[in-house]
Amino acid sequence: MSYTIKNLRDVEDVAPRFGFDTIQEARFPWRALDAKDTGLAYHVIKPGQRGSAHRHQAAEEIVVVLAGSGQINLDGEVAELHRLDAVRVAPHVSRAFAAGPDGLELLVFGPHREGDGEILPDDPWTS
Numbered sequence: 001m002s003y004t005i006k007n008l009r010d011v012e013d014v015a016p017r018f019g020f021d022t023i024q025e026a027r028f029p030w031r032a033l034d035a036k037d038t039g040l041a042y043h044v045i046k047p048g049q050r051g052s053a054h055r056h057q058a059a060e061e062i063v064v065v066l067a068g069s070g071q072i073n074l075d076g077e078v079a080e081l082h083r084l085d086a087v088r089v090a091p092h093v094s095r096a097f098a099a100g101p102d103g104l105e106l107l108v109f110g111p112h113r114e115g116d117g118e119i120l121p122d123d124p125w126t127s
Contacts, residue, residue: 004033008042023049030112039112045070045099053096053124056117061110063087063095070104072097073124096124 011027020026025044033040039059045051045068053073063072065085071078072087073096081087081097081104089095097104 006032011042020051022046023051035112037112039108039110041106041108043097043104043106043108045097045104045106047099047101047103050098050125051096053094053120053122054117055094055120056091056110056113058091059110059113059116060091061089061095061108063089064107064109065104066107067105068103069100070098071100076124094120094124098125 006029008027008029011029011032013021013025013027015021015024015026018026024046025042027042028040029042030038030040039061047068063086065081065083067083069080069082072081073094074087074089075094079087097106
């Protein structure tokens with residue numbers, strides 16, 4: 001088929017599988033959409049929660065704030081985020097998100113590169 005329609009809420013939340021469900025929802029609908037080259041992630045960070053950092057070796061990403069507010073930590077530099085802000089993140093830059101009192105809802109776009117992501121072990125918010 002030349003197109004696929006899927007509601008983001010109907011895609012599996014994988015956060016419980018990785019022990020992040022107290023912090024956020026994490027849905028990766030590119031699979032459900034049968035996308036071959038385009039990566040897509042939908043994240044909902046719960047109010048007042050801070051996530052761990054990750055980075056990519058090759059993939060550039062664009063993050064769009066759908067709702068709420070919070071912060072993004074980019075290699076230790078923290079910036080405020082508000083509804084409809086868009087952030088481009090180059091490969092190799094670590095990124096982590098913190099939600100404000102109303103939570104933080106994000107769409108993340110980039111090329112799909114299997115095995116390109118790396119979750120970083122250190123807490124980006126304490127340094």
